[in-house]
Amino acid sequence: MASVTTTAPRLAMPAFLRHPATRKLLMLALAAAVLVPLASSRWASGSWPHALTVDVSGPLTSTGDWIIDHRDSHPLFLYFFGYISNAVVLSVRVVYLTLLAAGWAGVTAFGALVAWRAAGARLALGTVAAFLACGLLGMWVPTMQTLALMVVAVLISVAVGVLLGLGAGLSARVDRALRPVLDTMQVLPAFAYLLPVVLVFGIGVPAAVLATVVYAAPPMARLTALGLRGADPEVLEAVDSLGATGRQRLLTARIPLARKELLLGLNQTIMMALSMAVIASMIGAGGLGDRVYQALASVDVGSALTAGIPIVLLAVVLDRVTGAAGEGLGEGHRDLRPWAYGALATVAAALAARFAGRLDWPSGWTLNIAEPVNRAVDWMTAHLYSGVPYIGGTADWAGHFTTWVLDPVRDGLQWLPWWAVLLIVAALAWVIGTWRTALTAVLAMAAIGVLGVWKPSLDTLSQVLAAVAVTLVIGFATGIAAARSDRFERALRPVLDVFQTMPQFVYLIPVVALFGVGRAPAVAAAVVYALPAVVRITAQGLRQVDPAALESARSLGATGRQQLWQVQLPLARPALLLAVNQGVVLVLAVVVIGGLVGGGALGYDVTFGLAQGDLATGLVAGAAIVCLGLMLDRVTQPTERRGKKGA
Numbered sequence: 001m002a003s004v005t006t007t008a009p010r011l012a013m014p015a016f017l018r019h020p021a022t023r024k025l026l027m028l029a030l031a032a033a034v035l036v037p038l039a040s041s042r043w044a045s046g047s048w049p050h051a052l053t054v055d056v057s058g059p060l061t062s063t064g065d066w067i068i069d070h071r072d073s074h075p076l077f078l079y080f081f082g083y084i085s086n087a088v089v090l091s092v093r094v095v096y097l098t099l100l101a102a103g104w105a106g107v108t109a110f111g112a113l114v115a116w117r118a119a120g121a122r123l124a125l126g127t128v129a130a131f132l133a134c135g136l137l138g139m140w141v142p143t144m145q146t147l148a149l150m151v152v153a154v155l156i157s158v159a160v161g162v163l164l165g166l167g168a169g170l171s172a173r174v175d176r177a178l179r180p181v182l183d184t185m186q187v188l189p190a191f192a193y194l195l196p197v198v199l200v201f202g203i204g205v206p207a208a209v210l211a212t213v214v215y216a217a218p219p220m221a222r223l224t225a226l227g228l229r230g231a232d233p234e235v236l237e238a239v240d241s242l243g244a245t246g247r248q249r250l251l252t253a254r255i256p257l258a259r260k261e262l263l264l265g266l267n268q269t270i271m272m273a274l275s276m277a278v279i280a281s282m283i284g285a286g287g288l289g290d291r292v293y294q295a296l297a298s299v300d301v302g303s304a305l306t307a308g309i310p311i312v313l314l315a316v317v318l319d320r321v322t323g324a325a326g327e328g329l330g331e332g333h334r335d336l337r338p339w340a341y342g343a344l345a346t347v348a349a350a351l352a353a354r355f356a357g358r359l360d361w362p363s364g365w366t367l368n369i370a371e372p373v374n375r376a377v378d379w380m381t382a383h384l385y386s387g388v389p390y391i392g393g394t395a396d397w398a399g400h401f402t403t404w405v406l407d408p409v410r411d412g413l414q415w416l417p418w419w420a421v422l423l424i425v426a427a428l429a430w431v432i433g434t435w436r437t438a439l440t441a442v443l444a445m446a447a448i449g450v451l452g453v454w455k456p457s458l459d460t461l462s463q464v465l466a467a468v469a470v471t472l473v474i475g476f477a478t479g480i481a482a483a484r485s486d487r488f489e490r491a492l493r494p495v496l497d498v499f500q501t502m503p504q505f506v507y508l509i510p511v512v513a514l515f516g517v518g519r520a521p522a523v524a525a526a527v528v529y530a531l532p533a534v535v536r537i538t539a540q541g542l543r544q545v546d547p548a549a550l551e552s553a554r555s556l557g558a559t560g561r562q563q564l565w566q567v568q569l570p571l572a573r574p575a576l577l578l579a580v581n582q583g584v585v586l587v588l589a590v591v592v593i594g595g596l597v598g599g600g601a602l603g604y605d606v607t608f609g610l611a612q613g614d615l616a617t618g619l620v621a622g623a624a625i626v627c628l629g630l631m632l633d634r635v636t637q638p639t640e641r642r643g644k645k646g647a
Helices: 020-042 057-070 075-119 121-136 140-170 172-187 190-201 205-229 233-241 246-257 259-275 277-281 287-297 301-327 337-355 370-384 394-415 418-432 435-450 454-484 486-501 504-515 519-543 547-555 560-571 573-589 591-595 601-612 615-636
Strands: none
Touching (some): 057 190, 075 190, 075 301, 121 301, 140 172, 140 205, 140 277, 140 301, 190 601, 205 246, 259 277, 259 301, 287 301, 301 486, 454 519, 454 560, 454 573, 454 615, 486 519, 504 519, 573 615, 591 601
8 A cells, every 4th residue: 555645735935925025034134143233332322432443543644744744855756756747748738839829710610520530511600700709708728728638637537538548448357356446537527536636736737647547547447348348259259269469359349349439539538638628727727717717716607607617618519529429430431531631721720820929828818707707606596595484584594404304414414323234224224235235335334433433424325315316316206207309308408508508606606696505405415416427318318218108008098107116217217226326326425525615524524624725624524425426326226137036
């Protein structure tokens, strides 16, 4: 008789426990149940324990003092940094004198020639109009000064970026080693590394150029590495089959296949360098940035806008030209005769201007827009700042936003025990990522406490969270509207271009005029700066949703609203998460500038350190901002681990 074996029924796991996020949170709760009582018994205070802080001000101050004492005598400064400084000064001077020798007619003609060959007659006319506008505003010489500095800074940034990108693109080990360095270079506020650069090189053009290089080189390095790693394997295999050496493989296959990424890197480097024009003017860059900075120091919005417009025009023209050059790769342009004819026309225009005695822009061909702009700002301040019936003025709005939003968020974060903040960070990072991302986020947040700036960092974090929330609400709504209407998107594009390229200092004064001084105008400036990227990424993500999915929804009778909420937004989730991530990073980038208008906290510490030459205060606050950026990046950008368990 056959025996019958029976298996005991397995207990079914509750449905909510099957979700990976729930299991992660339960594991974190178990760990907290063990560690929190131990931490509370050892360090009872709610704020970060003083025993867990490390004082780095002493070593940093000693380092700064040593640099100042030996800058004019030590061989390192005389024979290394000194030669670098002289080479930068000579390069900028050569480019500047060349531009002046070409005259306004020659420079305009050359710019039109490059734009014409890159993108056609329409962009060439736009380039001519942009250069003529710089002259009409009375800013020709400052524009040439800025252009000379930017040419040298961009060339150095491209050279450094390509070298770093080659190493990262050809070696996974170099890529892993460079990634945190590039992250730090991009997240560290410009003000924080202006101070070390000034300590080494002093106030002047070399410090301004090298500070710009540090800020503008990472995009070139990242995109170069991306292009090299993304080369078509079949093409590389074909080159190998022909017996090519490693050098031949790089020069004949990898680099040509990465041309589009290289041009995109050049585009991004130019835009980053121009965005540094005003900040670099604080350490001797001169040019348009210095005009903007001096005008803002005297609260002259009209003069600041007069100098800011040429920066925007330069940025838009260079963006369009390099973008069109990247899109036009492979479409020909091998005929050199148009270049020869254009070069002859450029030389002829320069010679004609020289013989006519018109190398410099004629002083009588200028327009004064400063006075009308200042009158408009005065009217806005008088009629909108306060006393508006029913809705109140902008000062009232700023006060309510501070009282109802910023203060409660800041007080709530500072009320939480330090271990609770770390647990929240760990939970958020682990739920959307892996245990490695959670560990990185927690260590970044803990490093802030170790540096001794826990409370100021939470104050800054409250401003960032409020600014990101406002940015996402406005940005998502505007991006959805732009994705659903081509006409609205075309009308919005130039506005977004201006917002992205206008130096933050320029629109900081109208913000202060409307909202006063304090944390609210700092948040408003951050929203204006971060909004264009959120709008563009949202609109692009929604437009790239599979048309077949939308057509299927329409065939089932879905309304426009149902298509948006049930099809487009779910399918565009990666783009929306990227928009959140970029919004956080860009808002954090304006924290320092917000410190200039009453934002306080870490932003004020960085600017104070630069103004007073206090290396310790500036660098510690800058490092804390980097840690905040790293933590926020990890809790807003999901990490997927495929094929592995236990993430």
